[in-house]
Amino acid sequence: MAWTANDIPDLSGRTAVVTGANSGIGYCTARELARAGAYVLLACRSEERGKEAAERLTRDIPDARAGYRHLDLGDLSTVRAFAEEYDDDRLDLLINNAGVMALPYRTTPDGFESQMGINHLGHFALTGLLMQRLLDTPGARVVTVSSGMHAMANVDLGDLNSERGYRRWIAYARSKSANLLFVHELARRLAAAGADTVAAAAHPGYARTNLQTRGVRMENRRFAERLIDLGNRVVAQSPEAGALPLLYAATAPGVRPDSFTGPRLQGWRGSPAPSWRAKWTLDDRAGEMLWAASEQLTGVTYPVPPVG
Numbered sequence: 001m002a003w004t005a006n007d008i009p010d011l012s013g014r015t016a017v018v019t020g021a022n023s024g025i026g027y028c029t030a031r032e033l034a035r036a037g038a039y040v041l042l043a044c045r046s047e048e049r050g051k052e053a054a055e056r057l058t059r060d061i062p063d064a065r066a067g068y069r070h071l072d073l074g075d076l077s078t079v080r081a082f083a084e085e086y087d088d089d090r091l092d093l094l095i096n097n098a099g100v101m102a103l104p105y106r107t108t109p110d111g112f113e114s115q116m117g118i119n120h121l122g123h124f125a126l127t128g129l130l131m132q133r134l135l136d137t138p139g140a141r142v143v144t145v146s147s148g149m150h151a152m153a154n155v156d157l158g159d160l161n162s163e164r165g166y167r168r169w170i171a172y173a174r175s176k177s178a179n180l181l182f183v184h185e186l187a188r189r190l191a192a193a194g195a196d197t198v199a200a201a202a203h204p205g206y207a208r209t210n211l212q213t214r215g216v217r218m219e220n221r222r223f224a225e226r227l228i229d230l231g232n233r234v235v236a237q238s239p240e241a242g243a244l245p246l247l248y249a250a251t252a253p254g255v256r257p258d259s260f261t262g263p264r265l266q267g268w269r270g271s272p273a274p275s276w277r278a279k280w281t282l283d284d285r286a287g288e289m290l291w292a293a294s295e296q297l298t299g300v301t302y303p304v305p306p307v308g
Contacts, residue, residue, distance in 0.1 A: 002264075002271035005032045005244065008251045012037035015088050015137075016250075017130070019043045019071060019123070020098025022053040025145075025204050028243035029095055031057050033250070034064035038093070043071035043082060045098075073098055073122025074108040076298060083129035091133040093250050096123040096144040096179075102168040112297065113161040115168075119175035121298055124182055128300040134197050135303065141198045143249045144183050148203055148262060150176035154280040157289050160297070177281055178290060180260065185287030187258035189304040198257050202249040203275060204242030205263035237269040248272035258282075 016033045020026040021042035034040045034057055042057070044050030050068040057066045069085070072078040099119045108117035127134075127142055134140040152173035156162075160178075162171050179201065186199040245261040252272075255261075262275030280286060288306065295301055 003244070003248055003252065004271070005035075005240075005247060008032060008036040008247060009253075010037055011092075011251070014038040014092040015041070015090050016093035016095065017041045017043055017086075017091065018095040018097055019073065019126070020045075021095075022046065022049040024239045025243040025246065026095075026097040027053055027057070028239045029097060029246045029250075030066065031060060031064075032243065032247055033093065034066050035061050036251070039065040039067075039088075041086075041088075042066060042068045043098075044068065045070070045072045045074075071098075071126070073126065074110075074112075074114060074118045076110050076122070076125055079122055079125045080129065083126065086130065086133065088133075090137040091130055092137050092140050094127060094130060094134060094140075094142045095246060095250060096127065096142065097246065098123075099145065099175075102172050104168065105162070105166040107161075110297075111161075113163075113166070113171060115171045115175045116160055116162070116178065119172075120178035120182065121294060123179070124294045125298040125300045127186070128298075128302045132303050135195055137197075139196055139198075141200065141250055141255070142183075142186065143246055144179050144199070144201050145246060146179040146183075146201050146203050146260070147172075147176040148205065148268075148275070149173050150180055150281065151278050153177065154278070155181060155286065155290060157286065157293065160293060177278065180277055180281035181283070181287045181290045182294070183260075184258050184282055184284075185291045186302075186304075188284065188287070188307045189302070191257060192307045193304045195304065198255060200249045200255055200257065200259045200261070201277075202245040202261045202272075204239075204245060205237060205268045205270075237263070241269065245272045245275075 018030040021030040022044040054068040106114040183201040264270035264273035
C-alpha cells in the first residue's frame with residue numbers, strides 16, 4: 001500500500017528544522033510535520049517570506065506550533081548565527097531542503113560558487129554546527145535533499161568552485177552528488193561512533209516549484225521561463241507529492257542510514273520508494289576527501305571522528 005502523509009506517526013514533543021521552508025516542497029514538509037505535532041522552525045533566507053509562511057502554516061493548521069528563523073545558506077555568518085541562536089534543548093529532525101538550480105555563475109559572500117556553496121557547503125556547515133544537539137536527541141534524523149539529476153556529473157574534488165569553467169547544469173549536478181556523498185560519509189561516521197542518529201537522503205522527483213524558473217528569471221529569459229512553466233503544469237507532480245519522499249525519510253520506521261528515497265515511478269512521480277543513485281556517491285574515499293575539503297572551506301568540524 002502506498003505511503004502517504006497520513007502515515008506520519010505522532011510527532012508530539014519533537015522539534016524539526018526545515019531549511020527553505022517558505023514555499024514548495026519545503027513548506028509542504030514543514031506543514032505536514034507540524035500537522036503531526038512537531039514544533040517546526042522554518043529556516044529561510046527572506047524574513048518577509050519566512051514569516052508569512054509561518055503565519056500561513058498556523059492558519060492552515062490552527063493548533064500547529066511553528067516559528068521562523070533567518071538563515072542564508074550562502075552566507076556562513078548567518079549559518080553560524082542560526083546555530084548559536086538555536087536554543088531548543090533537542091533537535092529531532094533536520095531537513096536540509098533549501099537549494100538553487102542552474103543559476104548563472106555567481107559566488108557567495110564567502111567566495112564559493114553559488115550552487116555548491118548553497119546546496120552543499122551551507123548545509124554541511126549547518127549540520128555540523130547542530131550535530132551535538134542531534135547526537136544528544138535520541139533517534140534524531142538528518143535528511144538531505146538531493147536530485148535524480150546528480151547522475152549528470154560526479155563531484156570534481158579538484159575544482160569544487162568551478163574555477164576552471166562553469167556549466168550551470170553540470171554545476172548543479174555536482175552539488176547534488178556532493179549532497180549524496182556528504183550523507184554517505186556522515187552515515188559512516190555516525191555508525192562508527194555508535195550513534196543512533198540517522199543520516200539519509202531524499203529527492204522529490206519532478207515537482208512543481210519555483211526552483212526551475214529562478215535561473216532563467218534572473219537572466220530575463222522569458223521564453224525559457226514560459227516553457228518551464230508549461231512543463232510544470234503538464235508533467236510535474238504537486239509540491240505535496242514531491243514532499244512525500246522527504247517526509248518518509250524523516251519519519252517512517254526503519255529508514256536505513258545512507259538510504260536514498262524518491263518517487264516510485266522512474267524517480268519522477270509517485271509514492272516514496274528506494275531510489276537509484278550513481279555509484280560514485282557511495283565511494284568511501286571520495287566521501288572522505290569531500291568531507292576534508294568541506295571542513296577546510298567552511299571552518300566547521302564535526303563531533304564525530306573519521307572512520308578508522
